[in-house]
Amino acid sequence: MSAGTMGGSKVSVSSMQAPPRTLTLALAERRDFAVSTAKAMRARGQRVWCVPFARNASGIDIRGDAREWWGKANGIYDRGNEPQVGAVMAFSATRKNPRGHVAVVSQVLSDREILIDHANWTRNKVSLGMKVIDISDKGDWSRVRVESTPGTLGRPYPVTGFIYPVEG
Template sequence: MLHMHKNMVAAFIALLSLFALPSAAHARLQCVTYARQVSDVQLSGNARDWWSHAEGRYDRGHAPKVGAVLAFAGTRAMPYGHVAVVHKVVDDRHILINHANWSRPGMVERGVLAVDVSAAGDWSEVRVWFAPTRSLGLRPSTAKGFIYPRTVTASAAATASAG
């Protein structure tokens, strides 16, 4: 019985240690850092530069795929750009994304709606769920497209060759 009690105490202490993270872990999480942590796209620099940095390293395109990174352009309202990881493709114009630093500084959001509002249906204009207003953003954001990690490209190629 004492051995089981010691195991329970050790498990409880281990659980508490998860909440006692160093102060650096409480720093505001940026979208680039978050995207690198949760995706297989490993680029550096500001989000606005990811599209160009991906050239020759990753496939890029205008169709959403799970695991791809949606790269937003730098704009007056968003000078450093933004990146988000596709969590789920709902249909050609609706996806769910995981990202950080959108609705509030450092806030991580998972499974939020992003909608292609471009006239051409090419994801060049996107509206994203904005938590403070509990609605899609009031203005569309300019996007460059999707950066596909090699794992997504390889699985798509395998599916195509099998079919």
């Protein structure tokens, strides 16, 4: 991967063989839009939810509760168990989190560690660059721990997989 410039801004440029490991300019602009939209909603007294934030930040146009995203993505978006920058991480619904959760991968740090951007993990707030560790036995990202507050990893959560945005 090499860095180039575009209009005075640094841009990550990746080869066709490997997915980008950091945010590209387009993804950074999407994230900025998602954050500003969430701030405007909160200023109007509206609740900030993970689904519209993930949709705005990733460009993956799926509607409905987070628990429905994996199934609704089938046949429309590629899905898998490999984290990629810009992909939506679909958390499975649980008894404590019955609506599921979605977050956007903002950086791949290693095979078992990523950073995500998401909303409403902490009620009505946007969290950027939060660490996620894969703790699954097979290294398939089916079970993770999420940084709930900076420097603190929470309890284990099940993950269904990653939904990849359409390139281009």
